[in-house]
Amino acid sequence: MLIEKLIHSLRYLPGVGPKSAQRLAYYLLQHGKEKGLELADSLREAIQKTSHCKRCHTLSENEFCNICSSNKRNHEQLCIVETPIDVLAIEQTSSYHGLYFVLMGHLSPLDGIGPREIGITELTNLLAKESNLLKEIILATNPTVEGEATAHYIVNLIQEKYKSNEIKCSRIAHGIPMGGELEFIDSNTLAKAILGRVVIDEF
Numbered sequence: 001m002l003i004e005k006l007i008h009s010l011r012y013l014p015g016v017g018p019k020s021a022q023r024l025a026y027y028l029l030q031h032g033k034e035k036g037l038e039l040a041d042s043l044r045e046a047i048q049k050t051s052h053c054k055r056c057h058t059l060s061e062n063e064f065c066n067i068c069s070s071n072k073r074n075h076e077q078l079c080i081v082e083t084p085i086d087v088l089a090i091e092q093t094s095s096y097h098g099l100y101f102v103l104m105g106h107l108s109p110l111d112g113i114g115p116r117e118i119g120i121t122e123l124t125n126l127l128a129k130e131s132n133l134l135k136e137i138i139l140a141t142n143p144t145v146e147g148e149a150t151a152h153y154i155v156n157l158i159q160e161k162y163k164s165n166e167i168k169c170s171r172i173a174h175g176i177p178m179g180g181e182l183e184f185i186d187s188n189t190l191a192k193a194i195l196g197r198v199v200i201d202e203f
């Protein structure tokens with residue numbers, strides 16, 4: 001019974017099917033008891049002590065996350081993403097030093113997910129406080145139909161509300177993966193890559 005319960009719990013994880021769940025459960029019980037208990041402890045601790053940053057809504061164990069509390073970040077740039085893991089992905093590139101705002105997903109009218117559900121009210125409140133410092137808002141929602149629609153919605157909102165502040169809105173370029181070959185890339189991605197091209201200053 002306990003083993004079945006463990007298998008059932010493991011199946012909750014994304015990408016873990018019935019076979020993988022069985023293998024993981026038997027592995028933990030047979031060979032990985034100590035590490036398994038460590039895993040259980042970190043899981044419990046992380047879940048209990050992690051919440052959302054009060055400013056940007058990414059995951060944080062403090063009231064404000066490390067990025068929002070840092071005095072080394074550029075307060076003139078705000079990058080808007082769909083989920084906390086997107087913040088991590090952008091941070092790992094070390095190419096962005098501004099601040100973030102994490103939406104609660106993307107607009108999806110057919111599923112009843114509108115502006116309020118994704119945190120547009122919170123974004124508007126944040127902009128009301130910080131728009132005097134802001135020079136650029138980078139829309140880094142996913143390059144999906146919903147992500148594009150969400151980006152457009154936010155750009156319209158900003159352009160309407162902050163006409164006089166001259167805040168530049170930009171969209172991340174979606175292009176060709178490093179090491180990719182043009183012939184294997186789908187035409188949507190290739191079209192985006194051509195449209196999102198940048199001027200080369202020097203070779």
Ligand SMILES: [Zn+2]
Pocket residue numbers: 053054055056057058064065066067068069
């Ligand atoms: Zn934060």
